[in-house]
Amino acid sequence: MSTRIHKFLVRRPDIVIWLVLGYFVLCVLLRVIRSDSLQNDEAEQAFQAQMLLLGYGRQPPLYNWLQYGVVHVFGLSVATISLLKNGLLFLCCLFYLVAARIVVRDRRLPFVAMLGVLAVPSVTVLAQRDLTHAVGTLCLVSLFLCAQLSVLKRPGLFGYLALGVTVGFGIITKYNFVILPVAAILAMLTDAQFRRRLFDWRVIPAVLIAIAIVTPHLVWVLYHLDLATTGTVQAMHDGASGNAAKDTMRGLISILESTLAGSIPVLAVFALVFYRDIGAAFRAQSRWTRLIGGMIIASLVLVALIGIGFGASSIRQKWLSPFLLLLPLYLVLKLDAIEGDMRQSVARMAPPLLGIVTAFSLYLALSNLIGPLIGDYGKEHIPYRSFVEQVVKERGERPAYVITDDLMLAGNLRLQWPDVPVIMPDTPLPVSLEAAAQIGSGLIAWPAKAGEPLPVSAAALLAAHGLILEANGNARQMAVPYLFSRGRATFPFGYAFVKQAPLPVR
Template sequence: MLNVAILCFVAIIIIAFLKAAPEWEDAEQAYYSQWFRLGYNDQPPLYTWIQILVNKVLGLNRLSLAALRAFWFAGTLMMLYKLSYKIHKNINLSALTTFLVCLIPVFIDFNFRRLTHTSMMCFMCVSLYYWFYRLREDRSLLNYIAFGYIIGLGLLTKYNFVLLLPVFMILPFLDEKTKIVYQDIKILLSFLACLLIIAPHLYWLIDNAAFLSEITHSMRLKTKSNNYGGVPVLTPALAFGKSFINLFLPLLLLFTFQFFRKKLALKKVIPEWFEQAFWCQFIFALICFVVINSSKVSGRWLLPLFLPFLVLLTAKLQPVNIRIWNKWSSRLFYIVILFQIIRTPAEGFLGINSSVQHSFERLNEKLNKDFSNKSWVLPDVTYAGSIKLYQQDRIIYAADDFTLPKNELDSLQTVYVLKEKKLGFVLKDSIIGFGAEKEDLFLCLKLP
């Protein structure tokens, strides 16, 4: 499995160099990693902190951005294999479980093309269940501390990591062994380890009420939880169910078809607490989306929460002939990886309009030629991060960065790249039909 992880790591890096422009989350990291802050935009800061460290070693470039994403993807495969082996106690079944991630489109597509925080959260979620399994087996100091650290790191990865925690609060009432784990005084080490990790960011959040307001507003926009005219309870429940089915649809179809062909045998899940954890997670996540009255539930929001339970599927329905399943699942996995590698050049050859096919070099050259002595403010972090990759020694700013200190810019010594003309600005130049979206860009100076 280590060879598979290394292959995926290399594949993601190759793909990064085949693109004319970075994906928007890579561009976001290129932008935010210019500074060390206790908070960035509407995501926790851990990913960007690590990106800053990687940039110190490799420099800010496509390699440093892709390498970190590749690390989390490869790490998730390794942790999923280790978790699966803990439960299955079978190398072949564990390998099959890992290979089957190629049938989760969101996991493969988004990790190879764009995801940052979600990719890291997948690693943290699988790791959480792995270390919890170890903790149930051995209540050692190391396992208690590691369990707490993973929770803390997960909370600093994405805010929706908090949706995992109620599961571990409910389990002691369902599972006697989990209850014993929590009754041990060493559980305080888990709490302290978690608190030590999240304390700086938590303090910063408490001290920045405006930032909390922005996070809430962002969540409402993403989930469409404002008044949308849907039926309360029913609409969010249906949205959740549809997203969950779409997330695992290829897997569900394959296993259903093979079960009726008697190629799979129904087994009793061992350990039972893992199945209980799945139902707790499913019910709690459903309740959350119902409570916020959401009409949109993205598959990539659910992916980290339920990825560990891919192990549950192969534990519940086990192949009659594991060798044949392993053979074909591994081949399919490699085919999917190959497709991801050739996808970008194939899109260019076929003329498929994609953002990664459009370079930002034209905009960079115009700014560099006419406004080299001024600060640059781009329309958003995607533009700013993409330009930053050309300008290693220049600080680039984004208009939608609400965590940017207000006194950071001298507005009279700044050129603003706008997507529409605005009052109070004087037009100096423009680019018509820029990029995949054919956007009109206006290069302006602010009036005194």
Template sequence: MTDRAEDHRVTRLFVIVVVLYFTGQMVLRLLHGGAYELDEAELSIMTPGYAWGYGPQLPLYNWLQLSVFHLLGRSLFALALLKALLLAGIYLGLFLGLRMYAPARSAALAAVSLFLVPYMAYETQRATSHTTIMLCMSSLFLAAFFWAAKKRSWAAYATLGLTMLVGGVSKYNFWLLPVCLFLAALILPKWRHAVATPKLALPFAIIGLLWLPYGWMLNNPTLAFASVGKIAMGTHATPTWVQGLSEAALAVISMVLFPLAIWGGALAFGRQPARNATPDLARLFSWTSGLMAGGICIGVIVADAGNVSAHWMLPLSILLLVSLALWLAPRLSERGATVLVIAAVVLALIVAAGLTYDRYKYGARKDADFVSLPSQIAEVTGNAATLIVADFFVSGNLKRLLPNADIAPYLARARFQHDGQQVLLIFRKNQPSDVEQALALAGWAEVNEFDTVATGSFALPYQRGGDPLELPFVLVRLAS
């Protein structure tokens, strides 16, 4: 079989497998049914209409989800479909970009390496939303960059600008990739032509439109920067960045360790002399990942950040694995490649089994039965106009049952969608800690006087039995 025919065969097989796998995951979620998961509930409550911003996260996922809701209705199917499309886009976008400079076999093995990251295989399917769309836009950005580098046309650079524009409203850490990739391309002579061109001015002119959503951020800092506290910036004499760097390093190690072990086993089973190597492409990813690692270290130190979440390290981990795959794939025999694919298939089966268990175990969020909650709330609030405020999980699932009710999450915008003074505050797992904190999170930070109308607890049964989910509540009437 010629190399061209082999490339076509691998491309068809890869696309078919990716589409079938994520279609299967969507069907699995629909079969599981039940209550919305945490991120699904958040998207249900955080899509009241098109706006430049909704809260701490950038608005792209909300916009897309709202569009799908308009087409298909507010349903679990609409939520699961968009998630499946975005997850498939991560792998297909990366494959498409790498195919412009690498054989289909190397591009497919690099994409498979992403799936070998347990977080990518499991958590992105189970819980994440904005991280998922950021990774999808990163893959599409890479594809646009390689198209621009190869074709050098105005259309290609316009597409590059559009992916940067859209990616810029997906998640803040999207920008690490374009900055580091452009710097790496400037450093490497083989890629310098892609960025040392007047045509690059077109993408930068296009992303100037970001002043619209970013301007909303500056005008609504309480909402836009509500998550800044997550990084635990140091306020003490002892710097906390050492802990932040340690957490970042451990996160990267935990993500790449399993794929590295699988690659090591695959090479042990089958190694061959390098064939169809792409050193320039591999070098670009190596430099980009090195620059990103340096940028993250500088950012942690300057911010004195003591808390670095593992999923923030996904872009760096992915770049490292793609770089590794591009160096090693040409040296992997068919036998070794088969080992790698078998490992991915086994992991896919484990993921399906794990998701099924997680959604059916006692006390699973999906298993909570919200059907009785509206009637329980009506008994407490009566006919009075009442704003219901709860965490994302409860408010999103309640909105599913009461689409016309006045329901809000614990964000400052809750205050501005309610004209009355009666507010029902629902707590879960002792969060918020008390009424004062609940009112502050909902936007009434300066309120000192309120009347407690009623207190108690709602009880939601689990479909599979066990102790019910207790939701303490406080009904308050605020001073006018």
């Protein structure tokens, strides 16, 4: 059987496209099976999908807009949240294949590049755990490569405009995307022909269209600068000691560690598959290897400079993922430069790599069952569905609205009650709270410790809108068994009901 598969892949390397698509379809199915409780980024998307805004917080809005569209077409569910993520990951692989075909001579090596994307931990490990905006960025990086390499190989006005569109949308997907075009410019300056493409008049309309795409969100950022920057800056200072020199050194070390963590799996896969060609590939080079290699180095240097400028003590691997995504293409270009026999390349790489990444997805699904056996409970074990079912049983009806100051609860309660508006203090309201309160009673919910009172922010929101708790006015506690725990451990919810507001007198 394995011999037949090998021979088939030798004859039909293009079948890899369908194998990769099948892998991401499987990821969607396994995510649905795993749990109906969400991870952090998933919960954020579920909550924010109530609103279509120019900005939502520390992340640019493009991914939120896409999620809003998917939810309003197909409904809110674990499946639709996972479908967008894995759909973008597949498009990332597909655009990567297209980009590689532009500059790679061997017809099989672009499929190797596509498979190489699956070896990037951000694509198959971090993304399948919990990433959203970073996934959108990976897709835009592949699209940027298509546009950039097309302009360099066959320049035309449409190509330049497509490049401008890609840069614009990339920036409003995740702010660190802006490093990539800057790194590309620096790398292109080292080659005379690339410099001519860089100083072509058609760059002007490309820049203008990128500015036009970014400007609406940029205006929002200027009016909400703290909201747009505080979270990211705080994350960059995680574990900071207060000693500037020490923290800067820690930040640079974290960049090195994150770079190694993101690149070693890719290098290992290519080394195992192409071990006979390592020496020749190491020595081989072309203008394309110099370009992509220069972009990788320039990106990491720019990240380091930004980290030093902000005094960052921690740079996470997911922040480097857009730049480490270039590595498979760089390695494929090195292999292409030696002009060796690559007829077996796809057949040797596809089965083990697809097997490994599929096994990891299966592991994620099984870990939810195994964790409770050893007392390990994660976010996907928190019993939101059981909580809302018991609330409805107690009241005999759903609340007219929900108030919570916890983002995980906000997203998960929205998932369980898609038609019930969920409100968080100090965020834009998806509906008028006064109007919602006139429809029926509301629910305030929070993750509770023993005896924990009503959250201060929720109480302030009620007071600001003239709302009061129901007659007894007491916060309640509900201990609900964790998913898959068989009742051995419980998660505590705090909750209270808000009295229905009187209808306005006409």
